[in-house]
Amino acid sequence: MTGWWKQLMHLPDDFNEMGVVLSRVNNSCRVASREPVNTFQIVNSISDREANSPDSDHSSIIPNQTKVYEPEEVRVPSLPEAVYVEKGYITPQQAYNLLNAEEGQPALYDPYYILILDCRSAERYNDSHVVTARASVTVIHPELGCLISCIELQKYSIILLYAEEGCSPVGSKKARDDSPDLQRCFFQLSALGMDPVILLGGFSAFYALYPFLCTQRMVLLEPERHTLTIYPSEILEEALYQGSAAQAADYRIIKNLHITHVVNATTNCPDAFPNILSYLRLRLSDDAQQDLVEALPLASRFINTVLKTEPAGRVLVHCSMGRSRSSALTLAFLMEHRHWSLLHALRWLKERRACTAPNVNFLRQLLTYEEQLFGSRLTSLDDIRR
Incomplete structure (x- = not known):
């Protein structure tokens, strides 16, 4: 999984250790000018x-x-x-570019391109979530464990997790306190040999920048993906x-x-x-x-x-x-x-x-x-x- 993603993104093997541009979370969006400039x-x-x-x-x-x-x-x-980003995280901007990546055709059209797990409550998921995201409980249950076989999980090129907020080091006490469900999913997937990444700042940071890539709809199947705007x-x-x-x-x-x-x-x-x-x-x-x-x-x-x-x-x-x-x-x-x-x-x-x-x-x-x-x-x- 990791190698394919890094090949797609043209990233070096030490990507998680190198500095990357840290996205600014800006709740105010400038409105496009309606007066053309010559x-x-x-x-x-x-x-x-x-x-x-x-x-x-x-x-x-x-x-x-x-x-x-x-x-x-x-x-x-x-x-x-280069601005340092904590290992195990990607910025909202990186997530935006992953969602809109094209290689021959839009990568998002492939159901196994990216698995996005929303680790918030079912209520918050139903209110709005990142496009193509699944509620984490449908993949990893708190008591039943992983509901998707390891073989099936290995088909995904990228596994992205997010909570409501959060940017604390993975596994730290603050991270466990702030988003216990996300941390549990992260380490359970890691134990299965996966290499998940976490959305820096969580859903709130992504929504502040890209609300048009958030939805109430569940978009999973390939025909549904072909209706998405890239x-x-x-x-x-x-x-x-x-x-x-x-x-x-x-x-x-x-x-x-x-x-x-x-x-x-x-x-x-x-x-x-x-x-x-x-x-x-x-x-x-x-x-x-x-x-x-x-x-x-x-x-x-x-x-x-x-x-x-x-x-x-x-x-x-x-x-x-x-x-x-x-x-x-x-x-x-x-x-x-x-x-x-x-x-x-x-x-x-x-x-x-x-x-x-x-x-x-x-x-x-x-x-x-x-x-x-x-x-x-x-x-x-x-x-x-x-």
């Missing part, structure tokens, strides 16, 4: 010819393949900030998201994530909500001939301006499937404005969006972009193709 007020490197042409699409940028990007300054590389991956919490064209055209997703700005990297998919969202349109092809020399800095600065503006907006970057073109643009932003090497940016992105897969042409151009930003090549192609 793209040209944000990205000022668009040529006057494009902006003033009567035939121009003021949200569309076709990169000039002859222009060479020159950064304003040489950046000093830094490492992604959301874009959260790359920077409550700030930057990456997904597909279909997700960018789903207003429920846009509304629930409070998206205000969109980077559209497709050639043919129109901007879905131009009257209420602001768009940067980059008509890119996912092939060996596509030049990103102008697209990378445009997207990077567009995203940074949105996230730095007060109040900050939220950006969705998308292409057709949310794997190659959108990944290249997201990586450019992480390198330029987080000062991360391509290697560290790619690791960060893959931990949050497992299906990340920029084509080789884009990877080579990102390596050149890294050298332009930092004054030297920090990453090799072999490092990022493994």
